[in-house]
Every structure is written in structure tokens, then in C-alpha cells.
Amino acid sequence: MRVVAVIPARFASTRFPGKPLAELNGKPMIQWVYERTTQASSVDRVIVATEDERIARAVRDFGGDVQMTRADHPTGTDRLAEVAARVDADLVVNVQGDEPLISPRMIDQAVTPLKRNPSLVMGTLKSPITAVEDYLNPNVVKVVTDRQGFALYFSRAPIPHPRDLAANLEAHPAAVQAFKHVGLYVYRKDFLLTFAKLSATPLENLEKLEQLRALEHGFKIKVVETTFTSQGVDTPEDLGRVRALLTGS
Numbered sequence: 199m200r201v202v203a204v205i206p207a208r209f210a211s212t213r214f215p216g217k218p219l220a221e222l223n224g225k226p227m228i229q230w231v232y233e234r235t236t237q238a239s240s241v242d243r244v245i246v247a248t249e250d251e252r253i254a255r256a257v258r259d260f261g262g263d264v265q266m267t268r269a270d271h272p273t274g275t276d277r278l279a280e281v282a283a284r285v286d287a288d289l290v291v292n293v294q295g296d297e298p299l300i301s302p303r304m305i306d307q308a309v310t311p312l313k314r315n316p317s318l319v320m321g322t323l324k325s326p327i328t329a330v331e332d333y334l335n336p337n338v339v340k341v342v343t344d345r346q347g348f349a350l351y352f353s354r355a356p357i358p359h360p361r362d363l364a365a366n367l368e369a370h371p372a373a374v375q376a377f378k379h380v381g382l383y384v385y386r387k388d389f390l391l392t393f394a395k396l397s398a399t400p401l402e403n404l405e406k407l408e409q410l411r412a413l414e415h416g417f418k419i420k421v422v423e424t425t426f427t428s429q430g431v432d433t434p435e436d437l438g439r440v441r442a443l444l445t446g447s
Contacts, residue, residue, distance in 0.1 A: 310422075399411050
């Protein structure tokens with residue numbers, strides 16, 4: 199079974215233009231993501247997908263594999279699907295280009311269920327929420343799953359809602375047993391090409407969460423719990439935090 203990881207990398211960003219090329223301890227951020235992804239034992243090939251020649255040039259400079267895509271894709275998944283359609287792959291992994299500290303083990307954890315079970319078409323990760331601030335933060339996406347580890351719902355709202363603890367939540371944050379969604383996806387290639395053509399759905403538009411499209415169209419998403427953590431970069435301030443983590447300061 200051939201597994202290809204694709205890292206969508208867009209130059210334009212409302213909060214942080216040029217983010218993939220931001221310098222991080224002597225290397226562009228996209229290089230950190232690329233190199234960590236290549237360390238995943240389950241991955242056979244890593245490709246950066248971009249519409250911007252500046253990013254493509256940077257990837258070529260460090261010896262990476264890059265493919266140019268159309269510039270008018272509305273989502274990273276659409277960019278992913280364009281590349282997936284022209285590569286030899288059974289499984290396609292979507293690795294976010296703003297996760298320079300991603301653990302290769304996280305990728306392997308997400309891939310494993312789809313390798314073992316041919317009926318699974320899509321997978322992702324979750325990690326426990328331990329801080330009430332994260333639980334209440336709409337920028338931290340939450341996920342609830344069934345007993346078999348399939349997603350029931352994703353939301354920016356604090357879910358599940360602890361009815362009996364709501365008035366004193368800060369004293370009992372762990373009692374909620376809430377989970378953060380980790381935005382790393384694995385798709386069976388045929389499903390990814392189908393998924394990219396599905397119409398957007400009401401809950402997807404309401405929450406601005408593309409993975410809800412799969413659930414609303416009746417597809418299951420396997421969710422694996424991970425104890426590994428990462429630090430995404432959405433703003434220049436986030437980049438400073440990652441630099442501090444890398445230097446141990």
C-alpha cells in the first residue's frame with residue numbers, strides 16, 4: 199500500500215502572509231514540516247503542493263519534492279485533491295504546512311487504521327484537552343466520538359457540555375473529558391477525489407469546518423487518540439513560541 203503525504207502551502211494568509219517561508223532557526227517553516235513528515239515510517243513520498251513560485255523555489259532549494267497547483271482553490275483539500283489525482287497512491291495524508299513541530303509518530307498513528315481496515319475512507323487525530331481555556335476557545339476545534347472511535351461531531355463550541363459542572367467548570371476541567379481535534383487527515387485516494395467534489399453543507403458553512411462535510415454526507419471519520427502534541431503557527435507571535443520550544447528557552 200503506497201502512502202503519499204501532501205503538504206498544502208499557500209503564500210497568501212490574512213494573519214500571516216508568506217507564512218510557509220517564515221524563518222525558523224535558519225530554515226523556512228515549510229522545510230521543518232517537510233523533514234518531519236519524511237521521518238514518518240508509514241509515508242513513501244512527501245510532496246509540497248503550492249500555487250506560489252517563491253514557495254516552490256524554496257522547496258527545491260532544500261531538495262524537496264514540490265508540485266504546482268491552480269491558484270483558485272478555495273480550500274487546502276481542493277489543492278490536495280489536485281495533486282492526489284496525478285500521483286500513484288493508495289492513501290493520501292494531508293499534513294498542515296504550519297505545523298513545524300509535528301511528530302512523525304502522529305502521522306503513523308493516523309495512517310495505521312486505514313492500512314489495517316480497507317473499509318475506512320478517512321481518518322484523523324484527537325488529543326485530550328487539559329486546560330479550560332482551550333475548552334472554551336473557539337479557535338480550538340473540539341471533537342466527540344462514539345465507542346468505536348468514529349467522529350460524531352466537530353465544533354468550535356465547548357463540547358460535550360457538562361450540565362452539572364457548567365457553573366464551576368474551572369474547578370473541574372478534566373472531568374469534562376473533552377478532546378481537541380488535531381488537523382491531520384488521511385484519505386483513501388478514491389474517497390478524497392470524491393470528497394473534493396461534494397457540495398458544501400449547512401453545518402460546514404456554519405462552523406467553518408470542512409470535515410463536517412464528510413459527516414453530513416454520511417461518511418465515517420476514524421479518530422485516533424494521540425498523546426503527542428504540536429504547536430501550530432497562525433501568527434508571527436506563534437512563530438516566536440515555536441522558536442522558544444526549539445531552543446529550549
